[in-house]
Amino acid sequence: MSKVEDATQSMIRNLEEKTGKSYAAWQQIARGSKLAKHGEIVKFLKTEHGLSHGYANLIAHEVLQSAAGSFADDDLLTAQYAGAKAVLRPIYDALVAEIQKFGADVEFSPKKAYVSVRRKKQFACLQPSTATRFDVGINLKGVAPVGRLEASGSFSAMVSHRVRVTNASEVDRELIAWLRQAYEQA
DSSP, X not given: OOHHHHHHHHHHHHHHHHHSSOHXXXXXXXXXXXXXXXXXXXXXXXXXXXXXXXXXXXXXXXXXXXXXXXXXXXXXXXXXXXXXXXXXXXXXXXXXXXXXXXXXXXXXXXXXXXXXXXXXXXXXXXXXXXXXXXXXXXXXTTOOOBTTBEEOTTSOTTOSEEEEESSGGGOOHHHHHHHHHHXXXX
């Protein structure tokens, strides 16, 4: 079983414990809404039932028979990796697979140009910035920029630091440790 599949199975196991309803019951609720679009189902489950984005997204993918946990069907996310930026998608996928391991309370919220990663508040943003560079914005309190962990500068006022990534092999233990630290502070 892959890391993404492991994370998905963990979320499914935790869903009933956190909500009192099984994965199947949540699928039935989503189907009962008669909504046909991924974003509509996610919004419904979050707004009407108080689910986190991660759980709502997982259920919506299953209900629509898409790849659970991949976020690939989201129109905003698909647009981010269109054209020349398509080569950066493996970086995004590697980051999502690692970040999902932090906990079931992680939420991925695609925007037009980036994906906000939240717990109680945003702790990171994932952005394909150019055709050759992916920026990982990280909110780290009390951590001085050093090496590839640089001050966010003009990148984004929503994060304190940025790590520039050019290929998926750079999604390493060091980067994941910074993201986990930000997650724990959120």
